[in-house]
Amino acid sequence: MTYPKEIYKEICFVFARLGLFAFGGPAAHIAMMEDELVTKRKWLTKTDFMDLIGFTNLIPGPNSTELAIALGYKHGGKIGLFLAGICFIFPAMTIVLLLAMFYKQYGEVPLIEAIFIGIKPVILAVIIQALFRLGQTTIKGTKSLLLFLAAYLLSLMGVGEITILILSGLTMLLPQQLVKWRSLHLAVEPMSLTVLFLTFLKIGSVLYGSGYVLLAFLQAEFIDRYAALTSAQLLHAVAIGQFPPGPVFTTATFVGYLIIMGGFIGWLVTIF
Known part of the structure; x- marks a missing residue:
């Protein structure tokens, strides 16, 4: 089915704006989508919106991003699916890439280290609060x-x-x-693009819940198993992932950029 170009433009505009200004993690993203697409734009009914939330909770992966993709498909078909996903993810990914480049270049400077030391307690508090809210519902x-x-x-x-x-x-x-x-x-391979890709593919296929659950997987794979990151770097990655708007799982792009010497290649591999 072919949709008018205005539909695709609207999808790009709505999800690019959400990706740019949707701070606060998955719960905030979903609330903003409901307000924008159900209340204001009348793309679908609240019942249909809740059905889509239920559907995204049945499959692994980042819930708010999957919901954005599902909403794009419902409003604009297959092309709308891709446009919604790309426009929602890309702003945060780009911001995280810039911050990762800055961190890799200046992460050892005392001033930058002091900033990250100050951020760590705040990030831990955010994670604890998110886990507490998740525990109340589950x-x-x-x-x-x-x-x-x-x-x-x-x-x-x-x-x-x-x-x-x-x-x-x-x-x-x-x-x-x-x-x-x-x-x-199992025997640990040296970290390579293939290992990085397969590791994130495995995580993505079994990751249920919000983006905060990703942290346990990153700890187990890249610190405990492969020793490709330090605990401090993981905390920095979480801090960077919390800083920009959009999905929390863009923390993964920061990890990919740090691990692979090519930088940009590792950043791209984690997207897919």
Whole structure:
């Protein structure tokens, strides 16, 4: 189906503006989309909007970005899907790239280090607050609380995130006791474009929830497994990801730029 060019222009304008000014993480992004597209522009009903939110919560990946893509498809078909995704992601990605370049060039300067030291407590507070809000909506009842505690204990024991996700899903699906598995430690390859791409592909395929869940995966893969980043660099990446508008997961583009010496190539690889 072919849509008028005005539809595509409207999609580009709306999502580029959201990507440029949507500060506050996934919850804020979704609220702004509802206000803009349901209340003001009447693209769809509130019921349809809630259905799309439910759909994006059933699949892995960053929820607010997936919602933007779904809204673009609903309003402008396949072309609208791509336009909405690109326009929503690109502003934050570009800002993060510029900040990553600045960090890589001047990150060791005492003044810059002092700025990041001041940012770290704020970022930790933001993460804790986000986790608390997420916990309020997801931990309902004794069963979900016990599952959360079991998953937390498994994480402390060193079990991989993917294994925990599978075990948790099976525990909710099947009436059997949760079995404690230890994650398999495979031979570590030197970090390369291929490893970087496959690592982010794996993360993207099993990442449920908001962009904040990405942090645990980045810690496990790039600090614990490959030692490609330091804890300080990850905190800096989170700080940079929080600074611009748009989806929080643009933190990944900062990580890709730092890890790969080519810089821009690593930045592009993490997008896909």
